[in-house]
Amino acid sequence: MRNARFLWELISYRPASASCRTLFMLACYGERIVFGLAIQAFFNTLPQHTQMTPELFVLFLPWLIAIAVRLIVVNFGTIGAVRFEFSAQALLQHNLFKHILQRPGFQALPDSVGNTISSFRDDTAIVVELLSHLGETCALIIYTSVVFIILLRVNVLITLLVFLPLCCIVVLARQAQKGLEKYRRASRTATSNVTGAIGEIFGAVQAIQVAGAEQHVVAHFHTLNAQRRASMVKDRMLSGALDALFGNVGDIGTALILVLAALSLTAGQIRPGDLVIFLTYLAIVSDFFTDIGSLLAQQTQARISFERMTNVIHGMPDHQLVAHHALHIHDKVNEESAPPAVPQPVVVPLQxxxxxxxxxxxxxxxxxxxxxxxxxxxxxxxxxxxxxxxxxxxxxxxxxxxxxxxxxxxxxxxxxxxxxxxxxxxxxxxxxxxxxxxxxxxxxxxxxxxxxxxxxxxxxxxxxxxxxxxxxxxxxxxxxxxxxxxxxxxxxxxxxxxxxxxxxxxxxxxxxxxxxxxxxxxxxxxxxxxxxxxxxxxxxxxxxxxxxxxxxxxxxxxxxxxxxxxxxxxxxxxxxxxxxxxxxxxxxx
Known part of the structure; x- marks a missing residue:
């Protein structure tokens, strides 16, 4: 619940820009819905004509209009989406940096410099990627819901037999998230150790040379990299297995449709256009299940990233991590727009x-x-x-x-x-x-x-x-x-x-x-x-x-x-x- 609150605070920081990714993805998916309906009508009407006539192509006119709308929405939506992602990451980095500067100087960093840099660079980026993914997933959920209703009206049996197994696959994959979280946490820790070691080595080159410890330092660095490699391989293997599972969802669904459609066509229960619309929509519906699996993996990453960032602001309320502040990142930079000088204290001579x-x-x-x-x-x-x-x-x-x-x-x-x-x-x-x-x-x-x-x-x-x-x-x-x-x-x-x-x-x-x-x-x-x-x-x-x-x-x-x-x-x-x-x-x- 805490992570959900963090995400909501980031979304509410720039709500109009935050909705842009969902809007332009809706425009893309809306165009696919119109295309599916148009091609269904085309193939269902085609057997009734002995030759190609203009009225057949008129069926695609709504699709052309949908393409024009999509181009306009995507053009403006992309700008808003990029601005939101940049603003959200800048806000997280601003709050982390502000807290560090407000803490007592020798207590500013509760963790190593390497871990802190990793939080600034990687953890903020992971959270922003999740926000972008959420916007796309919201649009995909709406698209899938509309498609589900359309396909139910075409053929209830085929729709249920295709969707239910895919849902079961998602449930099974969800059970694998605990293992993924464990490996993801280990890989992030190993990466931070390597980053911190690089900073320490570069900052102490002279001391290493004076002590003649070059070989020992290199050996230690190799050890840290070996630990990181082992952690990353486990993480990537499980992630790859889940991606492969979700990536084949579409092929599984297509096979089911072809088998069921062959039986239905023989029995005269389905028309050619109905088969085409199933195949057209399934390509993106299968993306829904793949997307859900990817979203669950990103949610695990984001949970760990939020934990690491709240550790950086240790001693302050967690909500300060996503507190809203004016960043002025879209303002023109010049001498007039520079922030005012920090007021100097009134100095009373020390007695x-x-x-x-x-x-x-x-x-x-x-x-x-x-x-x-x-x-x-x-x-x-x-x-x-x-x-x-x-x-x-x-x-x-x-x-x-x-x-x-x-x-x-x-x-x-x-x-x-x-x-x-x-x-x-x-x-x-x-x-x-x-x-x-x-x-x-x-x-x-x-x-x-x-x-x-x-x-x-x-x-x-x-x-x-x-x-x-x-x-x-x-x-x-x-x-x-x-x-x-x-x-x-x-x-x-x-x-x-x-x-x-x-x-x-x-x-x-x-x-x-x-x-x-x-x-x-x-x-x-x-x-x-x-x-x-x-x-x-x-x-x-x-x-x-x-x-x-x-x-x-x-x-x-x-x-x-x-x-x-x-x-x-x-x-x-x-x-x-x-x-x-x-x-x-x-x-x-």
């Missing part, structure tokens, strides 16, 4: 940021942070340090709303922050992760990331200077317009970190948050970067680091141990009072 009893535990491991209490004054540098696994990155993610806190309170200038994910955004704050992500575009676009350059020319120059990128950009062949490759593969690790820093700084945030920003920099560049970052004391900075040059610049150091604050204070105080800080300091030599 004090307070965190009380902040907690977050990873559901899989139970590890995380608990009872975090810190106070950060505006214009200061606060360094969070600790050993590996102490919870440093988790603290930043929870503070910024990249994961949803289990408990705790955050205040900005004594005002509670209700939704950290919505609050800590540029220009209020900016964040650079431990492993920054760059895009396969120019250096300029990676820094601006959508900001209009004409409004941020000075900010761009300042950000590049502060991030110590001046000489690097000058050395590049095309400067800021240099394309940096997939994930910045043409840049060094230190350059990637500084490009990410420039992207953060160009937004002029009141709060800068960075996770081990200078880990890939040489000592001279690192010192210059931090000197320039701290030139302006109007910006507040929270940084994760264990490097001495950063710890020495800190106004406050937060020492974490096993997910809790072990100590807090200045470097001089902590080196005297905190054993944990002493170990970290000695280990940073």
């Amino acid at each position: 004090q940021l307070v965190v009380r009893d902040l907690c977050y535990r990873y559901p899989e491991t139970g590890r995380g942070i608990a009872g975090i209490n810190i106070c950060i004054q505006g214009g200061t540098l606060t360094v969070i340090t600790g050993r590996i696994g102490a919870g440093k990155t988790t603290l930043l993610h929870t503070l910024l709303g990249l994961v949803t806190a289990d408990a705790g309170e955050i205040t900005w200038n004594e005002r509670p922050v209700a939704d950290a994910a919505a609050f800590f955004i540029p220009q209020r704050s900016a964040y650079t992760a431990q492993v920054p992500h760059l895009f396969s575009d120019t250096l300029r676009e990676n820094i601006l990331l959508g900001l209009p350059e004409h409004e941020h020319t000075n900010d761009l120059s300042t950000a590049i200077h502060t991030a110590v990128l001046d000489h690097d950009i000058a050395a590049l062949e095309h400067g800021l317009d240099t394309r940096i490759g997939v994930r910045g593969v043409k840049l060094s690790g230190g350059q990637i970190q500084r490009v990410a820093a420039a992207r953060m700084l160009v937004r002029q945030p009141a709060l800068i948050v960075c996770d081990d920003l200078s880990s890939a920099l040489d000592i001279e560049t690192e010192q210059l970067l931090w000197d320039r970052l701290r030139t302006s004391r109007t910006q507040t900075c929270i940084a994760i680091s264990h490097r001495r040059s950063v710890l020495q610049r800190a106004d406050q150091i937060i020492v974490l141990k096993q997910g809790q604050v072990e100590a807090a204070g200045s470097l001089e105080q902590l080196l005297t009072t905190s054993q944990e800080m002493q170990r970290i300091w000695q280990g940073s030599e």
